[in-house]
Amino acid sequence: MDELKSKLDFIKSKESFFEKIKRIIPGYDGYVNRDNSRELDTLLRNQLAMKLEHNRKKIRDTISYFSKNNRLFQATDIDKIEKKNDTAIAKFRSAARGYSGAFDVVKIMDDKLSKIYEFDSYLLTAVEEIGVLFDNLLSVSEQNLDTTDAETKVSKALGDLIFKFDEREALLKQ
Numbered sequence: 001m002d003e004l005k006s007k008l009d010f011i012k013s014k015e016s017f018f019e020k021i022k023r024i025i026p027g028y029d030g031y032v033n034r035d036n037s038r039e040l041d042t043l044l045r046n047q048l049a050m051k052l053e054h055n056r057k058k059i060r061d062t063i064s065y066f067s068k069n070n071r072l073f074q075a076t077d078i079d080k081i082e083k084k085n086d087t088a089i090a091k092f093r094s095a096a097r098g099y100s101g102a103f104d105v106v107k108i109m110d111d112k113l114s115k116i117y118e119f120d121s122y123l124l125t126a127v128e129e130i131g132v133l134f135d136n137l138l139s140v141s142e143q144n145l146d147t148t149d150a151e152t153k154v155s156k157a158l159g160d161l162i163f164k165f166d167e168r169e170a171l172l173k174q
Helices: 002-013 017-024 034-068 072-094 110-142 148-173
Strands: none
Touching: 034 072, 034 110, 072 148, 110 148
16 A cells, blocks of 8 residues: 555656646646636635645544543644644635736736746645645544654644745735
């Protein structure tokens, strides 16, 4: 099973940004023009937010394991992680639509567009990795093991995701 997962991970790591987009937003065959790109930007951010929302159940289950194992005092760090996850979700959901349309006052030039694609590729990968980190945190808490390392990794990954998204938004405003 681990060998199959590692082969799948290898294949996914070789995917282009557009292949990742096709995988996360089924039925979307790519960028046709700027107007479609704007719609894709909204769809992508909503899909990323939905993937992060799946972490909420993992957080609740982790807290439940802490409670079951008389370690509820550790839930304060989990609360901080939950707030970061919620912040990322809110940023994805509330951001202005990117990729200017043909008649917009502010236009995104092609060089900026390629940088946006790089950011989006990072965001796709990061959100998937964060889901795996939450799975690990849940597993460690279920086994009643020390969760400090798993919590640190999740917290850092969420912090990095928020930072990168803010950089992306700043680029769109330039």
